[in-house]
Structure formats: C-alpha cells, structure tokens
Amino acid sequence: MADDLDDDGGINCSVDERDELPQNTDQQIEQNEPKIGMEFNDPDELFEFYRDYAKSSGFPVKKHTRRKNVIGIVRSITLVCGRAGKHNSTCQNPLKPQASYRVGCNAKITARLNLDGRWEISVVVLEHNHGLSPTKSRFFRCNRRISAHVRHQINQNDQAGIRINKNFSSLVHEAGGYENLLCDEKACRNLVDESRRLRLGEGDASAIMKYFSRMVAENSGFYFDIELDDEDHLKNVFWADGRSREAYKEFGEVVTFDTTYLTNKYDMPFAPFVGVNHHGQSILLGCGLISKEDTETFIWLFTKWVECMDGCAPQGIITDQARAMKNAIEIVFPNTRHRWCLWHIMKKLSEKLGRYTEYEAISSTMKGVVYDTQSPQEFEIQWNEMVDMYGLEDCDWLCELYEERNRWVPCFVKNCFWAGMSTTQRSESMNAFFDGYVNSKTSLKQFVEQYENALRNKTKKEMRADAESFSKVKATATTYDMESQIQGVYTLAKFKEFQAEFTGKLYCDIANFHEGVGVLEYVVRDLTLRLEGGKRIPKFFKVSFRETDSEVECGERM
Structure with missing residues (x-):
C-alpha cells in the first residue's frame, strides 16, 4: 500500500550556478552523495541527510511515498527531487497557464527497513533534468524553518510593539545576512499572526478557567485540559461534560470530527466530536478549541479525548481528507476504522x-x-x-x-457499522446548532458563556423526543411480526427509518435460488426504481448467505 505524503518542494530555478561556489564544493558534494547500502536509524534521520545533500547540490526535496505491508507497518520510503511529477493545471483559461516547479525530474532515493530495524538505501537516482543552484537553496520550502531561539525573539519584539519589517531586519542583522537565515519575512508574519491569536483578550483565559472550575464543582464527571505554549499563552483547550461522557458509553461506536467552523475572533477552530443518539439526533461527545491544524495538535486533542473516555477508542471515525488528521488517527487510534467524508x-x-x-x-x-x-x-x-x-x-x-x-468508497466500507453516517454532516450540523449563539466575532469569554446555553437547548430537544417516543405509537404498515416487534423497542425516529426499509422489501422478490455447501445464493429482483409514467424497472443483484457465520454478502448487479 502506498501513501502520498506532504509536498515539500521549492521554487522554480533553471540556472546552473555551480561555478559560483568554491572549487572544492563539488568534491564535498560527491563525498556526501547518497549511496546504496547506507543505513539510518529512522526516517527523520534519512530525510535530514538527503535534505542536506540537496541543499549543497542546489535542488529541493520532498517526501513522496511510503509503502506498508499487509499489517500496516511502513516498510519503505521514497524521497524525491522537489521538481518531480507532472504539472496538471486547473486553470480554466488556457491563455493564462499557471507556473509550476514540477518538470518530471526522476532524481530520488528509496530506503527499506532491513532485518536489523535500520533504514537502508536500496535505490539511488542522482541525475536531474533541470539546472541546479546551490545559492538558491535557502529559498526552497524544505529548507525554511524557524528555530526556537528565533521564534522567541520574534514574539518578544512583536509584544514590544516592533513592526514586522523591523523585526525581520533585526533577525537578518543578527544572522549576518539573508543567506544565513532559514526563514523569510512571510514566515515571520505567519508566526506573528499565530502568536497574536494565542494572546487572548482581557478576561478570556480567566473566563475559561472560571467556567471550568465551576463545572468541576457542580459536575464530578466534567473533564478538561489546557495546553500552553512556550510563552505560557493559551494554545489548545479540550473539555467534555459528564453527560457527553455518559452518552459516549451508549453511542460512541462511531464519531465524526470536523474543524471547518471558526467560532471566535482569534480564528481558533471549534473541534467537536459528534455522535448520533437513539433518535438520530447529533450529540456532542466532547470538543476543543485549537490554535493550529497540524499533526501535533490533533495528536494532543485525540489523546485528551480518549483519556476522557476512559481509554475507549471508537470503532469508526469520519473526517475530511486532512493529512494531519489521518496521521494523528493512525497514532492515537491505530485500531479504529477511519473513513473519509464522501460528500467532501x-x-x-x-x-x-x-x-x-x-x-x-x-x-x-x-x-x-x-x-x-x-x-x-x-x-x-x-x-x-x-x-x-x-x-x-x-x-x-x-x-x-x-x-x-x-x-471512502461505499462498497469498501459497508462491512463496518457507521450508525447511518457517511459524511461529517453531523459535525457540520452541530456547528450549525451553535450558530444561534456564537459567530466569527465571539470572544472566548463569550463563547464559554454561550456554550452551556446551547448545550442545554440541545438536551431539551433530546428529552422532548424521549417523551414523544414514550407516549406516541407509529402504526405498522404490514402484518409482519417483525415490524410489530421493532415497533415496540425502537424510538419513533428509528422505527420510521426501519419501516421505510422494511416496506421497500415489498418491491423485492427472489428470481432464482441455489444451495451450495454451507452457502445459499439468491438472485434478487429489485423493483424500487420507478420511471416516469409509473413503470418500474427491475434491477437484479446476487446475494449470498453463509450459514457458518450468518454473514450476508451482496454481490454485483447482474
């Protein structure tokens, strides 16, 4: 199995500038060239080695693929030139083509996990189909990063009121020139924006702590955790009340997780864990406010959530295609079936x-x-x-x-229980539920005050549905004993769903039947498809029933 990893390419460069370097540089590059048989302790050490070689040679690098064995263990990793691949333009106007650094370069290395548990290089391709420019290496995305010291200095200068251009100029002066600095002004601006989001308004942090303290005193089942950054600013928050924790015990087999809804003026995404109850209603199973949407943040959030739920991971989780989520789920929930939102x-x-x-x-x-x-x-x-x-x-x-x-393909995931969900629509509907209480300008102080009101309103709707299911009865549509039996145990909403499926059975019949060794095979004719004029068009499916384990398998349409 191959997983495409994050691109980490670089700028478009076409000039060979090896002659700009000292004469002994080519010799140094040759000494540092990757060779078949080289071994490394882990993939990170391998990537650092190849990136250093690429930096001195003058080309960008990126992680390309990793291949797993049948039990999901990564066995090989391929790193390629950042200019690998073909450019597929999505521009609607052919007269205005997009620029791309992809030119189909084949330079790469592949390393495999050997019997000693080390990563051994097995494939090396050094030839490039484009020019190399060592003096431009510092502009490549793979070489841009901000050290802890620089990060601290940027934040200190920003809090002192120093403008970003002067802030960056001081870094350049301290580093001894632009060529010695591993980040550009844009990266500094992004860091400042992120840090400002973490520095909350007056009363926000204290309001959150006051709310959490009150909830812990009133509800012994209330759980919360807060993560601070290096400057002791609020970074990530997670909490779940006692009702959510109890609901998870009953309805926690499948959850959806979505972070597309921004809840406050600091652009900290609201990250709810959402399930579905016995009425088909969305229920909140814990939530967080996070400052970033990267793997590290999701690992922290998922870890706190599963700790809150007594270490019990869900059987299935539905998210969008965010790679950071995928990476975190594989680490925190290794045995949970991960499904992508089909609608997205x-x-x-x-x-x-x-x-x-x-x-x-x-x-x-x-x-x-x-x-x-x-x-x-x-x-x-x-x-x-x-x-x-x-x-x-x-x-x-x-x-x-x-x-x-x-x-994500329905026929590949239908063998698992998904509680009637195939998308993150539950998370989005939960976000919509909060729309009446918070908006993009809501401060965290206002959010925690409105959160409880919103949750209380949600609880009232569930109690009302409980009362209706207790006092009302939906009539059966047939005389089958099965329908009467389900009528007595299901809620109104779920019985309505069952009844729709059950009455659909009236339009299906068995066109053919064959009994094999331990297997019953049926050809079922489905007449539910109605065309204009009322005429029904039959569809045929092959259905197999294994007597040994009572498994039913629906095959291809005939």
Whole structure:
C-alpha cells in the first residue's frame, strides 16, 4: 500500500550556478552523495541527510511515498527531487497557464527497513533534468524553518510593539545576512499572526478557567485540559461534560470530527466530536478549541479525548481528507476504522476534473462507479474502465483517491457499522446548532458563556423526543411480526427509518435460488426504481448467505 505524503518542494530555478561556489564544493558534494547500502536509524534521520545533500547540490526535496505491508507497518520510503511529477493545471483559461516547479525530474532515493530495524538505501537516482543552484537553496520550502531561539525573539519584539519589517531586519542583522537565515519575512508574519491569536483578550483565559472550575464543582464527571505554549499563552483547550461522557458509553461506536467552523475572533477552530443518539439526533461527545491544524495538535486533542473516555477508542471515525488528521488517527487510534467524508470528496469533482473537455461525462460516470457498485471487485473493474475511457491515468487526484479507496468508497466500507453516517454532516450540523449563539466575532469569554446555553437547548430537544417516543405509537404498515416487534423497542425516529426499509422489501422478490455447501445464493429482483409514467424497472443483484457465520454478502448487479 502506498501513501502520498506532504509536498515539500521549492521554487522554480533553471540556472546552473555551480561555478559560483568554491572549487572544492563539488568534491564535498560527491563525498556526501547518497549511496546504496547506507543505513539510518529512522526516517527523520534519512530525510535530514538527503535534505542536506540537496541543499549543497542546489535542488529541493520532498517526501513522496511510503509503502506498508499487509499489517500496516511502513516498510519503505521514497524521497524525491522537489521538481518531480507532472504539472496538471486547473486553470480554466488556457491563455493564462499557471507556473509550476514540477518538470518530471526522476532524481530520488528509496530506503527499506532491513532485518536489523535500520533504514537502508536500496535505490539511488542522482541525475536531474533541470539546472541546479546551490545559492538558491535557502529559498526552497524544505529548507525554511524557524528555530526556537528565533521564534522567541520574534514574539518578544512583536509584544514590544516592533513592526514586522523591523523585526525581520533585526533577525537578518543578527544572522549576518539573508543567506544565513532559514526563514523569510512571510514566515515571520505567519508566526506573528499565530502568536497574536494565542494572546487572548482581557478576561478570556480567566473566563475559561472560571467556567471550568465551576463545572468541576457542580459536575464530578466534567473533564478538561489546557495546553500552553512556550510563552505560557493559551494554545489548545479540550473539555467534555459528564453527560457527553455518559452518552459516549451508549453511542460512541462511531464519531465524526470536523474543524471547518471558526467560532471566535482569534480564528481558533471549534473541534467537536459528534455522535448520533437513539433518535438520530447529533450529540456532542466532547470538543476543543485549537490554535493550529497540524499533526501535533490533533495528536494532543485525540489523546485528551480518549483519556476522557476512559481509554475507549471508537470503532469508526469520519473526517475530511486532512493529512494531519489521518496521521494523528493512525497514532492515537491505530485500531479504529477511519473513513473519509464522501460528500467532501464528491464536491471536488468540478475543481479537480473541470479542465477535461468531457467533464460532464466523467462526472456522471464516476458517480455511478462510486455509488452504484456493490462489491470491491465490481468497483475495480468499472474504475479501470473509466480511467481508460477518458484517459485519466495522469490525474494525481484520482490516483491518490484510488490508493485510499478503502477509506471512502461505499462498497469498501459497508462491512463496518457507521450508525447511518457517511459524511461529517453531523459535525457540520452541530456547528450549525451553535450558530444561534456564537459567530466569527465571539470572544472566548463569550463563547464559554454561550456554550452551556446551547448545550442545554440541545438536551431539551433530546428529552422532548424521549417523551414523544414514550407516549406516541407509529402504526405498522404490514402484518409482519417483525415490524410489530421493532415497533415496540425502537424510538419513533428509528422505527420510521426501519419501516421505510422494511416496506421497500415489498418491491423485492427472489428470481432464482441455489444451495451450495454451507452457502445459499439468491438472485434478487429489485423493483424500487420507478420511471416516469409509473413503470418500474427491475434491477437484479446476487446475494449470498453463509450459514457458518450468518454473514450476508451482496454481490454485483447482474
């Protein structure tokens, strides 16, 4: 299995500037060249080595792929020149093409995990198809970083009221010139913006602590944790009340997690863990306010959440395609099934494929392949046919989706329980629930005051649904004993869902039947599809039932 990693490319450079360096530089570069058989303790040490070599040679580098074995352990890693790959322009106007640093360079190294547990280089390609420029290496993204000392100095100067241009100039002067500084002015500006978000307004931090202290005193089940940065500024916050922790015990098999909703004027994303209760309503299972959306932050948040839930991880979690989330989930929830939000993927079709002249046909075909295929085998066949038909072999986005098909294609994830959820819509509906109480200008002090009111309103809606399910009865639509049995144990909302599925069974019948060794095979005719004029068009499916473990498997459409 191959995972595409974050790009860490560089600027477009086309001039060979080796003659600008001292004469012994080429000899030094040759001595530091990667060679087959070199060993390293871990992938980070390997990347540092290749980045240093690339910096002295004059090209950017990036992490490309990592391959796992059948049990999910990474066995090989490939690092490539930052100018690898082909440029697929998404520009709608062909007269205004986009610039790109990708020129299809094949320079790379591959390292594999050997029997001694060390990473050994097994493939080395040194030749580039473009010019090299060591004097421009400091501009490459892979070489830009801010040390702890520089970070502290930038924050100190900003708090002293020094403007960012003068702040950066002081760093350049201290480093002895631009060429000795590993960050640019834009990175400094981003750091200042982030730090300012962490320095809260007057009363915000104290309001949060006051609220948490009161909740702990009133509710022994209340849990919270706060992370501070190096300057003792509020960085990340997580909390969950006793009701959420108890609800997780009953409804925590599947959760959705989404951070697209900004709740306050400091742009700290609201990060709710959301489940679904016995009425089909969204329920809050803990939430956080975070300052960044990187792997480190998500690891902290997920760790605090699972600690809050007594170490019990969910069976499944639904998120968007954020790589930082994916990395954190693999670390904190290694045994949890991770599913990508299908809606987020499918809404990108026009953005990613709109440049193709046959976009409308491609979009329609892909939707059919994704939504209508009933088995992985059927999906593989139809996906490959689609790629061949429309010449989509070089579409990186589709290639990446295909590599991760087990995370989002319905026929690959239907073998797990998802509580009726296939998207992060629950998280988004929870965000919408808070819309009446907070907005983009809400301070943290106001947020914690309104949070409890919003949650109380949510609780009242659940209690009202409990009362209706207790006092009302929805009539059965058939005389089947099964429907009567479910009527007595399900809530109104869930019985309504069951009844819709159950009455749909009336439009299905068995067209053929075969009994094998321990397996019953059926050909089922489905008449639920109605065309204009009321005529029903039959669809046929092959369904197998294994008597040994009572497993039902729906095969491809016939």
